[in-house]
Amino acid sequence: MFDVVVVGSANLDLVATVDRLPGAGETVPGHSYAEYPGGKGLNQAVAAARGGAVTAFVGAVGDDVAGAGLLDVMRADGIDTTAVAVVGAPTGRAMIGVGANAENSIIVIAGANDAVTGDGLPACRVVLSQLEVPVAAIRSAFTAARSMGATTVLNPAPAKPLPDDVLALCDVLTPNEHEVELLGGVDRLLSLGARAVVVTLGARGAALHTAGGDVAIAPFAVTPVDTTGAGDTFSGTLCARLALGEELTTALRAASAAGALCTTRAGAVPSIPYRIEVDALLAGG
Ligand code: RIB
Numbered sequence: 153m154f155d156v157v158v159v160g161s162a163n164l165d166l167v168a169t170v171d172r173l174p175g176a177g178e179t180v181p182g183h184s185y186a187e188y189p190g191g192k193g194l195n196q197a198v199a200a201a202r203g204g205a206v207t208a209f210v211g212a213v214g215d216d217v218a219g220a221g222l223l224d225v226m227r228a229d230g231i232d233t234t235a236v237a238v239v240g241a242p243t244g245r246a247m248i249g250v251g252a253n254a255e256n257s258i259i260v261i262a263g264a265n266d267a268v269t270g271d272g273l274p275a276c277r278v279v280l281s282q283l284e285v286p287v288a289a290i291r292s293a294f295t296a297a298r299s300m301g302a303t304t305v306l307n308p309a310p311a312k313p314l315p316d317d318v319l320a321l322c323d324v325l326t327p328n329e330h331e332v333e334l335l336g337g338v339d340r341l342l343s344l345g346a347r348a349v350v351v352t353l354g355a356r357g358a359a360l361h362t363a364g365g366d367v368a369i370a371p372f373a374v375t376p377v378d379t380t381g382a383g384d385t386f387s388g389t390l391c392a393r394l395a396l397g398e399e400l401t402t403a404l405r406a407a408s409a410a411g412a413l414c415t416t417r418a419g420a421v422p423s424i425p426y427r428i429e430v431d432a433l434l435a436g437g
Pocket of ligand 1: 189
């Protein structure tokens, strides 16, 4: 039995740092270039594993050097890769620009991620997904999760509209402000059956919405250098803490701390904190 299973994307991130992100039709000089493991699903799985959860990944990579590298990254963090398919399409890529203000812009080429089916979900306590894999995969995985009594958590990023039947399979959603608006708002998501909607607010923390009322989750003051993966770290940490038995508002405080720590380092996977760092920040250290 796994604590957390992430059904999601794995990408190789190609990252350039710039003073400011280019506008349409504009060319700007870059300062540095680096490649990092990433993808919203992989980032979330690493966050869950580093958060202390026994974690498995359900996804797909290409039969190429990048795919083999991402499998190695998962295994190095103790993530079970039994349900990762190796397919005849290129491993997913993300072209990322990071500005001096730590904000980013991202272009994703799905590649192998389009082959994820979500079938064959391993037994688990919490299932987490996002929108870089086909919606049919989320439907399949969350339907199986429901039948095994697992909690379903959807990070609806990147923003896109979703059918009501998929939203009705979500126990918890973690949209940002733009994503929640695109999905019709908090009240609509709660009326479709979500137990909780957690709207992430970046440097302003997060807002928990339930049928019982709203709770503000305070931010942690850090100096950000790169916000890539912070939202993924938030969702992965939240799922780890829920699977390990924490109450929702306590888990959200840890998720907020982990997301803040992620912004203080460059890259996606390399910047995701371990539980000991998160607990130190929570303790005021
Ligand atoms: O959320 C950050 C992630 O989005 C990056 O790692 C990139 O791969 C894209 O999927």
